[in-house]
Amino acid sequence: MGFFNKQKKFEQEVMENGMQYSSFYGDSFKRLKKNKMAMFCSAILVALVFIAIFAPLIAPYDPTFQDYTAVLAEPSLAHPFGTDEYGRDILSRIIYGSRVSISIGIVAQIVASVVGVTLGSLAGYYGGAVDNVISRIMEIFQAFPDLIFAMAIMTFMGKGVLNLFIALGLLTWVRTARMIRGSVMQLKEKEYIEASRACGASTYWIIMKGLIPNCLSTIIVLVTLGIPNAIMYEASLSFLGIGIQPPTPSWGNMISAAQTFISYRPVYSITPGIAIMITVIAFNIFGDGLRDALDPKLKT
Amino acid sequence: MAEKILEVKNLKTYFRTDAGLTKAVNDVSFSVERGKTLGIVGESGCGKSITSLSIMGLVETPPGVIAGGEIILDGQDLLKKTDDEMRAIRGKKIAMIFQEPMTSLNPVFTIGQQLVEALMLHEKITKQQAKEKAVEMLKLVRIPLAEKRFNEYPHQLSGGMRQRVMIAMALCCDPELLICDEPTTALDVTIQAQILELINELKEKTGASVMMITHDLGVIAEVADDVMVMYAGKVVEHATCDQIFDKPMHPYTYGLMNCIPKLDGDDTKELSVIEGMVPSFDDMPKGCAFCPRCPEAMDICREKMPKLAWTEGREVRCFKYTEEWEENVE
Amino acid sequence: MSEVMNQAPLLEVRNLRKLFQAKSSFFAKEKTFIKAVDDVSFTLMPQETLGVVGESGCGKSTMGRSVLRLIQPTSGEIFYKGQDFMKASGNELRKMRADMQIIFQDPYASLNPRMTIGEVITEPLNIQKRYASKEEAREQVLKVMEVVGLNPKYYNRYPHEFSGGQRQRIGIARAIVLKPSLVVCDEPVSALDVSIQSQVLNLLRRLQSSMGMAYIFISHNLSVIKHISDRVMVMYLGHVVEMGEKKDLFDNPSHPYTQALLSAIPMPERHSTRKKIILQGDLPSPANPPSGCIFHTRCFMAQDICSTQSPELKDLGNGHMCACHFCGQCKETQ
Numbered sequence: 031m032g033f034f035n036k037q038k039k040f041e042q043e044v045m046e047n048g049m050q051y052s053s054f055y056g057d058s059f060k061r062l063k064k065n066k067m068a069m070f071c072s073a074i075l076v077a078l079v080f081i082a083i084f085a086p087l088i089a090p091y092d093p094t095f096q097d098y099t100a101v102l103a104e105p106s107l108a109h110p111f112g113t114d115e116y117g118r119d120i121l122s123r124i125i126y127g128s129r130v131s132i133s134i135g136i137v138a139q140i141v142a143s144v145v146g147v148t149l150g151s152l153a154g155y156y157g158g159a160v161d162n163v164i165s166r167i168m169e170i171f172q173a174f175p176d177l178i179f180a181m182a183i184m185t186f187m188g189k190g191v192l193n194l195f196i197a198l199g200l201l202t203w204v205r206t207a208r209m210i211r212g213s214v215m216q217l218k219e220k221e222y223i224e225a226s227r228a229c230g231a232s233t234y235w236i237i238m239k240g241l242i243p244n245c246l247s248t249i250i251v252l253v254t255l256g257i258p259n260a261i262m263y264e265a266s267l268s269f270l271g272i273g274i275q276p277p278t279p280s281w282g283n284m285i286s287a288a289q290t291f292i293s294y295r296p297v298y299s300i301t302p303g304i305a306i307m308i309t310v311i312a313f314n315i316f317g318d319g320l321r322d323a324l325d326p327k328l329k330t
Numbered sequence: 331m332a333e334k335i336l337e338v339k340n341l342k343t344y345f346r347t348d349a350g351l352t353k354a355v356n357d358v359s360f361s362v363e364r365g366k367t368l369g370i371v372g373e374s375g376c377g378k379s380i381t382s383l384s385i386m387g388l389v390e391t392p393p394g395v396i397a398g399g400e401i402i403l404d405g406q407d408l409l410k411k412t413d414d415e416m417r418a419i420r421g422k423k424i425a426m427i428f429q430e431p432m433t434s435l436n437p438v439f440t441i442g443q444q445l446v447e448a449l450m451l452h453e454k455i456t457k458q459q460a461k462e463k464a465v466e467m468l469k470l471v472r473i474p475l476a477e478k479r480f481n482e483y484p485h486q487l488s489g490g491m492r493q494r495v496m497i498a499m500a501l502c503c504d505p506e507l508l509i510c511d512e513p514t515t516a517l518d519v520t521i522q523a524q525i526l527e528l529i530n531e532l533k534e535k536t537g538a539s540v541m542m543i544t545h546d547l548g549v550i551a552e553v554a555d556d557v558m559v560m561y562a563g564k565v566v567e568h569a570t571c572d573q574i575f576d577k578p579m580h581p582y583t584y585g586l587m588n589c590i591p592k593l594d595g596d597d598t599k600e601l602s603v604i605e606g607m608v609p610s611f612d613d614m615p616k617g618c619a620f621c622p623r624c625p626e627a628m629d630i631c632r633e634k635m636p637k638l639a640w641t642e643g644r645e646v647r648c649f650k651y652t653e654e655w656e657e658n659v660e
Numbered sequence: 661m662s663e664v665m666n667q668a669p670l671l672e673v674r675n676l677r678k679l680f681q682a683k684s685s686f687f688a689k690e691k692t693f694i695k696a697v698d699d700v701s702f703t704l705m706p707q708e709t710l711g712v713v714g715e716s717g718c719g720k721s722t723m724g725r726s727v728l729r730l731i732q733p734t735s736g737e738i739f740y741k742g743q744d745f746m747k748a749s750g751n752e753l754r755k756m757r758a759d760m761q762i763i764f765q766d767p768y769a770s771l772n773p774r775m776t777i778g779e780v781i782t783e784p785l786n787i788q789k790r791y792a793s794k795e796e797a798r799e800q801v802l803k804v805m806e807v808v809g810l811n812p813k814y815y816n817r818y819p820h821e822f823s824g825g826q827r828q829r830i831g832i833a834r835a836i837v838l839k840p841s842l843v844v845c846d847e848p849v850s851a852l853d854v855s856i857q858s859q860v861l862n863l864l865r866r867l868q869s870s871m872g873m874a875y876i877f878i879s880h881n882l883s884v885i886k887h888i889s890d891r892v893m894v895m896y897l898g899h900v901v902e903m904g905e906k907k908d909l910f911d912n913p914s915h916p917y918t919q920a921l922l923s924a925i926p927m928p929e930r931h932s933t934r935k936k937i938i939l940q941g942d943l944p945s946p947a948n949p950p951s952g953c954i955f956h957t958r959c960f961m962a963q964d965i966c967s968t969q970s971p972e973l974k975d976l977g978n979g980h981m982c983a984c985h986f987c988g989q990c991k992e993t994q
Contacts, residue, residue: 230754518715548926589858591887
């Protein structure tokens with residue numbers, strides 16, 4: 031055993047002074063921190079989530095409170111963004127609207143991701159007939175123009191928040207499934223997957239412990255970049271009147287209502303539009319930064 | 331005194347990384363004589379590939395930097411050349427063949443097109459003349475049915491064939507120096523034998539000098555006239571091939587020779603080993619880079635880096651052969 | 661030797677075949693098959709090392725994986741410890757798999773980059789549900805790490821923090837943690853530096869004698885094969901061309917391909933008196949193998965009969981098999 035002791039001692043000396051303990055996510059976080067723009071956007075997102083959660087404490091007025099003395103008022107100290115046609119404070123409605131948009135965006139995307147990851151990994155791992163069937167289903171879903179598809183679903187199922195989730199989920203799962211299918215097809219040939227099979231691992235084990243963890247960075251990025259998409263879809267559907275119904279404030283239905291008054295009170299439609307813009311851009315930039323930080327090509 | 335085609339003096343190539351400054355090539359000096367083969371032997375991380383890339387001017391300048399030294403080819407210092415001048419020299423005076431022929435050949439062009447491109451870049455000939463010369467080169471490297479192969483794509487050829495095409499491309503402009511960076515490592519042993527024989531033959535025919543970079547001491551024994559052993563960015567031994575195999579002097583050199591399983595060796599005993607691993611660049615030992623692994627290391631080895639000194643007709647970088655050693659032993 | 665003869669064989673492989681379907685056009689009438697492994701048979705005794713040597717495309721890796729059913733063989737029989745391995749399924753298959761493991765060539769691709777090396781080595785124990793408690797499993801893993809020469813302190817480190825040689829040790833630890841009786845070593849040292857190769861080879865030999873495992877050792881390097889094997893099998897384009905005890909095969913190579921392989925190895929010595937046999941031509945495409953003897957297109961001894969009739973494996977005595985019409989008649993390399 032003399033050989034091993036000498037070997038150990040040597041490696042210990044070199045390793046202790048040389049190598050630093052590092053993990054994949056630790057290193058990724060370090061890379062992310064260096065990206066100033068992404069960190070700035072993450073601060074914006076944290077602020078948005080904060081606003082959404084603490085809306086009742088932050089908003090100066092109840093969003094449904096109608097003040098008939100101040101209908102379509104100009105922006106003033108009392109109403110920084112003015113009021114809408116029912117005398118409701120626009121700022122408060124925008125703050126409450128963030129709840130709707132952000133929560134719908136996140137939940138819809140998570141639902142879509144779960145569906146997408148499941149179907150994508152099954153298609154990628156099994157290949158053959160399973161892959162054929164799932165791929166054809168994906169193609170059918172992709173063949174429809176997004177918004178029209180969502181409109182059709184909402185019209186068919188009727189209005190309501192749950193139906194909205196379903197419609198948004200059905201729109202976005204395909205992209206995730208496609209990417210995961212590709213990653214899984216590539217990863218399943220790797221030797222460490224073969225090693226697990228050599229130990230008698232079940233398909234469930236291989237997918238959950240071997241394949242998905244290696245796709246996690248792809249999944250995280252897809253979710254992060256998918257949320258602004260979902261927010262845009264929700265805004266569009268609400269704008270068209272089949273999404274979130276008034277009096278619940280949503281940035282989309284506010285813009286829709288503001289259309290009539292666009293020349294008289296432009297601030298009414300601009301402010302929710304800016305809110306959407308800031309949210310979507312912040313998510314996109316942060317998502318890009320996250321993808322660069324997690325990019326496995328940077329680490330062997 | 332044979333004429334020197336290439337002289338490298340105190341070459342230093344460093345890389346800037348997050349971990350600091352990596353001294354990939356740390357003060358390396360050697361020369362290649364006309365018509366002879368210099369073998370450069372070492373394991374991963376010893377700097378042999380970077381040395382050849384530095385000579386060709388192919389080191390990416392951030393993060394790499396050639397921090398010092400001279401590379402004199404035919405009387406001219408290559409490090410002082412501009413990009414355009416280097417481009418004219420590359421392929422014409424010095425040519426290089428790499429380890430992976432698949433990645434060195436462009437997959438979307440036929441090998442004929444690539445050969446013609448290489449020819450027309452360096453010589454003022456018409457396309458038709460270039461085509462004829464290209465087919466001649468293919469025949470020279472013994473590719474059967476050269477005219478037919480001329481129009482094939484890299485993926486249609488086997489590994490051995492592709493390496494022959496690489497050799498043809500390298501030799502088509504009659505270079506004075508051919509640098510081979512592990513040309514046969516990725517090939518089967520029977521194909522390797524063919525390629526090594528081919529390189530030797532072509533060397534005789536064209537009078538080019540060869541720099542053969544490899545980790546395989548067997549290949550060195552077959553083709554090299556002079557041998558240079560590198561470890562951790564420095565030259566540790568430089569001798570003629572006969573000298574090295576007759577009496578290797580540096581502990582790393584004979585450690586390496588002893589730990590290779592041999593066909594005529596005693597296979598009941600364990601293989602002898604060089605313990606430990608190559609040190610990583612951000613954690614070089616103080617003193618001699620090899621001393622943590624050297625079975626004969628003394629205190630002085632841990633303190634100071636030995637100099638490359640002439641002993642018994644060759645250069646060795648080891649305290650064993652200096653006066654300081656005898657003092658230490660006492 | 662007699663004690664070995666009286667033992668039952670650990671592994672019996674008969675007429676193993678693996679065909680891959682080559683991608684042909686939709687309209688092709690015939691499908692082209694690539695015969696990666698074509699009619700391979702051998703027996704492996706407990707604690708024996710069978711060296712499998714050949715060049716790229718000879719099917720040795722495919723054969724190693726087919727024996728473990730990591731690649732499903734097209735046909736053939738595999739008997740492991742007397743049980744029919746080809747017909748096993750479900751739990752029975754899982755139990756049998758625990759007793760036969762594999763070590764891979766590429767130290768960089770064979771470890772899951774998202775798992776710590778502790779988790780990598782524990783995974784087989786978890787899959788096989790060997791230990792009731794996490795602590796027991798961890799103890800076992802730490803012991804195995806010490807045996808292969810890894811500092812137990814590195815339990816929580818990730819594979820990318822290690823060198824090639826150390827990663828290969830991790831792969832070895834993973835293979836032996838279930839205490840298998842058979843380990844297929846698929847070119848385990850080919851991707852390592854020369855000075856690390858000898859360390860790992862010594863480790864593999866030591867483990868074999870202390871744990872009583874049998875190895876199927878696949879390599880293209882004849883010197884390594886000679887050092888570690890008891891018996892050797894030479895493959896060419898999916899066929900076994902020569903097989904026998906190490907001493908018989910190296911002292912008396914009978915098949916022209918074996919002779920060419922032996923002479924092609926560059927020896928680290930000057931002025932070697934070996935005569936070099938340089939084979940002409942390239943390896944034929946496995947999708948379009950030569951008729952008759954598989955080697956005749958490159959053989960320096962080929963006669964008319966070689967292109968028409970495929971030679972059978974002949975026993976030259978003491979289990980030394982050779983598939984050539986003119987076995988042992990060529991003495992080129994004396």
